[in-house]
Amino acid sequence: MFKKKPNIKPLSPIKNSERRKLADHIISDLGLTVPSSDNADADDKTGLTTLRNSLLPDGSLSARFTTTAGPDAKKVSGTIYVGAHPNQDLRVLWVKLEGNVYPTVYTLWHNPAILPLLHTPSFVVEKLQGGADLMTPGLQNGPPFPDKAKKGAAVAVASVESPTVPMAVGVCEIDVSALQDVRGAKGHAVKMIHWAGDELWSWSTGGKPGISPPDRVEGWLNNQSDVEQIQAELEAADLEDDDDDNGGVNLASAGEGRPQPADAVDPTRNDEPADFEDKELTTKEIDEAFKQAFLYGVRHFMEANKNEPNYGLPFPLSQSFVMSNLVQPFLPAHTPAQAASLQIKKTSFKNIKKFVKSLDKAQIIKSKDRDGNEAVILDIDFEDQEIKNFKPYRLPKKDTSSGGKTSAPTAAGDASDSSVGQKLKRVEIFKPKERLSPLFSAVRADPKGFYTAAEIRPLVTTYIEAENLISPKNKRVVTLNPILANAVFDGSAKSDKDVINKGFVLRDALVDRVLASCAPYHAILRNDDSLESTKPRAGAAPKVSIVLETRSGNKTVTKASGAEAYFVSPQALADELRKTCASSTSVERLVGSSPKNPVMEVMVQGPQKDAVLKALEKRGVPGRWVDVVDKTKKKK
CATH class of the missing domain: 3.30.780.10 (SUI1-like domain)
Known part of the structure; x- marks a missing residue:
């Protein structure tokens, strides 16, 4: 909504009584729990005061605003509430629209879990930051989705890659909590109101830019296992493309670069389609599927990397590595119902750490707790009978012709990357500034054109020869005239006064100063591209x-x-x-x-x-x- 800058009226202080009243309204509306005081002798209202100040700090301000929203540029008006958290500048913390009060990302980064949190891949978040709404196929880390994500409820949206850092705020257009499967679903799930990067995020009283999001915000997820689980599940995501410009994005490339397990373990596999019953699995069946997938993953590495130490496995193996490389690519998710069932949350383990511990208990692996948050695999018993006797099974294969929804990962070769083997050339280009126009015009060169250093040097030589500025005693010395004195030696360098007082300069130094007086540009030429066909970009070439x-x-x-x-x-x-x-x-x-x-x-x-x-x-x-x-x- 705030893609365009709103018209904000002057700020005015909020009375403490009204601030407390507004904070209480927010607490009630969002169903927040008032924290109890750690001090048994403290006033009963201490926890409520702390929560109020955290949501709407003391000394907050408010202002009315107007803006436009939607394709028909409908006029919208409301109120913003501005405040400063400890050691931070004043920022927009809340926005009131049509009687509802919504937090900004600054409030979400300071007050975890005040809204239901939804997840979507980072490239979908980028589309949301461009003003798009979140489509139903773009939802990740579910089902189940948060119970409070009902139709009309305010929700926060974070990327799967940074699952504890909300990047946008919106309103559910459907009952997200009731969704059983997002594969193949159509339509909008969340209408976006505000996001990191919009005009509310960038607003400040001193004109300072918006604050960058933190790397992590404690309290939005229960523990590190949940974080790594969400990140690992992205590796197997395959969202059906709904609308090219609105979050329903196909993750067909999400598995690129991963192994092709079935071909590696069983090259005689029959790829003819088979009939699979489209039904949800029991907890026992899901547990067994995850264990078999792990065994399959280990066998794949043993077959594909026979001559490498530890079969190419980089011990110790983190939980995210185990899920993304040894489990997810080998899950038998042949139907939508199976795909919905085969999630770590639906196992009896509930998280990756307990799943790893179960493999340790079965003496298939040896694990160790690290940092108290995860269990890493230190070693695998490659001689274990369950691994040696494992029999490969058919894995889902993507049907690109019919738009199939399940897929086995495919390896991405260099042929798919057009940048591999390319030849690049960086060229420095100079554009004369306005004060150099007389010099370039005098030699009939375009004063607004682009030139390389090799092209400017002869132009300067032509000018000084045409104006008869070369010293008869020393051809390396050039006598200054008013144009050179004003355009080139303008006092920007310490030596300018000395040069002007002397009335002459060395020819090479003159050329260098002409180049320094031009605006720098650059061009990056690829393969057979020519400089004439490439549009120069301002500034020096980036690194x-x-x-x-x-x-x-x-x-x-x-x-x-x-x-x-x-x-x-x-x-x-x-x-x-x-x-x-x-x-x-x-x-x-x-x-x-x-x-x-x-x-x-x-x-x-x-x-x-x-x-x-x-x-x-x-x-x-x-x-x-x-x-x-x-x-x-x-x-x-």
């Missing part, structure tokens, strides 16, 4: 950024951004890194980049700088075009 940083205490991740400028698809890069590094990857909008022209960031687990550099070199991007920052090294 790809690689950043290594530590998360969750001791986990290292590698981030790469800015590859699009060199015709490299971030998703294709992530697919290759997932395979070569045997690590989970994700692609999200770089924090702070424009929602309209986003820069995508590829994240891969582990210190994978060399792997990223190698993948970029394959795509024509040499190391000198890359900036590497290692934040994991401690400062001296």
